[in-house]
Amino acid sequence: xxxxxxxxSERIFRVCxxxxxxxxxxxxxxxxxxxxxxxxxTAIRLIAHAATLDPxxxxxxxxxxxxxxDSVQEWLHDAYSLPVVxxxxxFP
Numbered sequence: 001x002x003x004x005x006x007x008x009s010e011r012i013f014r015v016c017x018x019x020x021x022x023x024x025x026x027x028x029x030x031x032x033x034x035x036x037x038x039x040x041x042t043a044i045r046l047i048a049h050a051a052t053l054d055p056x057x058x059x060x061x062x063x064x065x066x067x068x069x070d071s072v073q074e075w076l077h078d079a080y081s082l083p084v085v086x087x088x089x090x091f092p
Contacts, residue, residue: 001049005049006049009046009049009050012042012046013046013050013053013055013056013059014056016028016039016056016058016059016062017056017057017058017059020058020059020062021058025058025061025062026061026062026065027062027065027066028062032069036062036066037066037072039066040066040067040072040075040076043063043066043067044067044076047063
């Protein structure tokens with residue numbers, strides 16, 4: 001990731017951390033909502049590039065919790081079985 005992409009990722013992690021702190025967790029608005037599920041693809045993408053989520057402990061716990069859900073695991077299984085789409089301007 002470029003420095004700019006890392007900065008933007010950290011910005012998203014900071015927002016998530018703040019929201020989880022304000023809501024009392026364990027999800028972004030307290031209880032599970034569509035917002036949490038809508039962020040699954042973003043969370044997967046960002047944590048794939050983050051060296052660690054240790055600076056954001058609530059966000060780390062939230063991503064682990066959301067990704068552990070049976071419905072999310074089923075969705076991911078189905079998604080990962082689809083063919084990979086490679087964008088020519090993304091992969092060198």
